[in-house]
Amino acid sequence: MKILTAEQIREIDLKTTTYENISSLELMKRASKAFFDWFTTRFTDKNLPVSVFSGTGNNGGDGLVVARMLQKSGYKVNVFIVEYSQHYSEDCAHNVRRAKVENIPIKKITSTGDLPSLSGFEIIIDAIFGTGLNREVTGIAREVIEKINRSGKKIISIDVPSGLSMNGKTYFAVHATETVTMQIPKLALYLPDNRNFTGEVYLINIGLNETAISDAKTAFYFITKQEIKELLKPLDKFAHKGTQGHSLLIGGSIGKMGSVCLASRAALKTGCGLVTAYVPKCGTSVLQSAFPEAMVVEDRNDTHITGIDFTIHPDAVGAGVGLSESPETQHAFYRFLQQNKSPLVIDADGLNILSKNKEWLALLPSRTILTPHPKELSRLIGVWNEDYDKIYKTREFAKKYRLIIVLKGAYTLIIDSENVYVNSSGTPALATAGSGDVLTGIITSLLAQGYEPLDAAKAGVFIHGLTANLSATKIHARSFTASDIIDNIGNAYFDIEK
Numbered sequence: 009m010k011i012l013t014a015e016q017i018r019e020i021d022l023k024t025t026t027y028e029n030i031s032s033l034e035l036m037k038r039a040s041k042a043f044f045d046w047f048t049t050r051f052t053d054k055n056l057p058v059s060v061f062s063g064t065g066n067n068g069g070d071g072l073v074v075a076r077m078l079q080k081s082g083y084k085v086n087v088f089i090v091e092y093s094q095h096y097s098e099d100c101a102h103n104v105r106r107a108k109v110e111n112i113p114i115k116k117i118t119s120t121g122d123l124p125s126l127s128g129f130e131i132i133i134d135a136i137f138g139t140g141l142n143r144e145v146t147g148i149a150r151e152v153i154e155k156i157n158r159s160g161k162k163i164i165s166i167d168v169p170s171g172l173s174m175n176g177k178t179y180f181a182v183h184a185t186e187t188v189t190m191q192i193p194k195l196a197l198y199l200p201d202n203r204n205f206t207g208e209v210y211l212i213n214i215g216l217n218e219t220a221i222s223d224a225k226t227a228f229y230f231i232t233k234q235e236i237k238e239l240l241k242p243l244d245k246f247a248h249k250g251t252q253g254h255s256l257l258i259g260g261s262i263g264k265m266g267s268v269c270l271a272s273r274a275a276l277k278t279g280c281g282l283v284t285a286y287v288p289k290c291g292t293s294v295l296q297s298a299f300p301e302a303m304v305v306e307d308r309n310d311t312h313i314t315g316i317d318f319t320i321h322p323d324a325v326g327a328g329v330g331l332s333e334s335p336e337t338q339h340a341f342y343r344f345l346q347q348n349k350s351p352l353v354i355d356a357d358g359l360n361i362l363s364k365n366k367e368w369l370a371l372l373p374s375r376t377i378l379t380p381h382p383k384e385l386s387r388l389i390g391v392w393n394e395d396y397d398k399i400y401k402t403r404e405f406a407k408k409y410r411l412i413i414v415l416k417g418a419y420t421l422i423i424d425s426e427n428v429y430v431n432s433s434g435t436p437a438l439a440t441a442g443s444g445d446v447l448t449g450i451i452t453s454l455l456a457q458g459y460e461p462l463d464a465a466k467a468g469v470f471i472h473g474l475t476a477n478l479s480a481t482k483i484h485a486r487s488f489t490a491s492d493i494i495d496n497i498g499n500a501y502f503d504i505e506k
């Protein structure tokens with residue numbers, strides 16, 4: 009699904025009205041009805057008093073239509089018009105008149121003295137600014153937003169939290185508890201710098217014209233379940249373990265063998281036919297008792313890897329989990345990179361070793377997948393000022409070395425030399441020890457099964473996150489573990505193929 013800019017969305021709004029021969033007012037009604045449907049499903053108690061804060065643009069217009077629909081269906085609604093400008097958009101002005109006719113209590117806020125008490129309200133609907141914001145919020149709008157943010161009430165933002173910048177760092181905006189955005193994902197809603205503004209983000213379909221959307225050009229995408237469903241390969245009736253791919257996981261050192269166990273088990277549960285772990289001697293019995301399905305190739309050294317020598321021919325290699333950064337291990341890793349021809353995933357200490365020896369990046373096969381968390385990424389590319397800067401620097405880095413970067417986080421980003429994909433699955437339950445090791449195993453397995461590296465990264469990250477969504481009502485987020493991710497990979501496949 010495309011992520012688009014405010015300008016592109018404006019153009020799609022316009023094309024929708026032209027292609028479908030409807031007025032902009034009609035489109036506003038469609039959008040507001042979609043929000044109303046979401047809201048009335050989410051808040052079924054009509055006695056909860058609702059206040060709608062609307063601006064004077066089309067986002068304010070949406071708020072006014074929503075207020076009318078809510079009052080009509082029995083909710084107690086008050087509207088406050090934040091008059092930051094005396095210029096009203098045509099559709100907003102029309103809906104102010106309609107709201108007055110329908111006797112909705114409306115109060116204008118033009119100066120500090122007009123600020124209302126919020127104590128009588130349970131829910132605040134924020135329709136002050138949408139994607140039309142083009143400068144920092146000042147004056148009365150700022151005062152209102154400060155007051156809303158201090159209220160401690162539930163704040164539901166229409167389209168975007170008012171004040172959120174669509175193309176740069178945001179310093180001041182509504183702190184929404186939930187944001188209900190109109191059909192098209194906006195990048196700003198998924199960036200960690202904005203986590204205090206957006207709250208939980210929901211996408212609602214407002215019936216924008218599909219041709220208009222498909223005409224828009226972008227380098228940013230939001231990964232959906234449907235896309236992952238389309239890229240998964242069917243299981244061949246005559247499949248046998250030799251046709252399903254062989255994953256090799258290289259890693260582990262004394263005290264850190266669990267990481268390789270997790271990655272190897274995740275690889276097998278993701279569906280490759282064979283899994284081999286390459287570990288130091290101390291790891292062999294750990295692996296073979298914890299995970300009998302895996303084969304083990306043993307390093308000559310006891311505590312950490314000192315020479316990566318094997319005779320098997322893996323279809324994909326995942327290297328780095330629990331590896332350690334001892335000088336002998338670094339040297340072994342270097343020699344491995346010089347000889348390796350298999351598709352490759354590198355995580356954890358594998359990334360740290362590369363950060364210390366950046367010239368080795370040139371040895372990586374084209375489309376190698378690196379899976380850093382933000383700290384590991386900064387060791388590779390240096391520091392960044394804010395999220396947009398981080399994304400552009402990462403894309404440059406991916407381009408320079410022809411890599412695919414999986415930047416882990418709440419909305420994991422998959423970045424190659426051209427495009428940026430935002431993952432849509434996952435919950436904070438995934439913030440648990442070994443979660444990243446499991447991801448490495450999943451992606452390595454998909455690579456071994458013959459998926460293109462970008463598809464393996466996208467599907468792997470989505471499946472990993474989905475295990476947490478599917479377990480949300482069965483395992484409390486606080487007690488969800490990396491092993492629970494592995495145990496739910498099958499359920500994730502079921503859910504995607506549904």
Ligand SMILES: NC(=O)C1=CN([C@@H]2O[C@H](COP(=O)(O)OP(=O)(O)OC[C@H]3O[C@@H](n4cnc5c(N)ncnc54)[C@H](O)[C@@H]3O)[C@@H](O)[C@H]2O)[C@@H](O)CC1
Nearest residue numbers: 036039065066067137138139140141142143144145167190
């Ligand atoms: N065609 C329509 O009627 C549709 C309307 N939609 C809604 O329309 C919104 C966009 O509406 P608009 O483009 O009218 O803009 P907004 O309602 O987001 O912005 C309000 C107005 O304030 C002005 N402004 C911008 N920054 C300001 C600042 N810091 N201080 C004071 N004034 C400022 C702008 O010139 C703009 O006219 C979307 O977010 C969405 O909610 C869409 O949902 C669906 C289609």
Ligand SMILES: Nc1ncnc2c1ncn2[C@@H]1O[C@H](COP(=O)(O)OP(=O)(O)O)[C@@H](O)[C@H]1O
Nearest residue numbers: 416417418434435436438439441442443444445
């Ligand atoms: N709040 C969150 N929401 C969704 N996913 C998360 C969240 N926190 C962490 N994750 C995911 O969990 C994994 C953690 O990986 P990593 O930091 O390498 O952990 P570890 O080193 O413990 O294995 C990543 O895939 C990341 O995207």
Ligand SMILES: [K+]
Nearest residue numbers: 134137168170
């Ligand atoms: K808003």
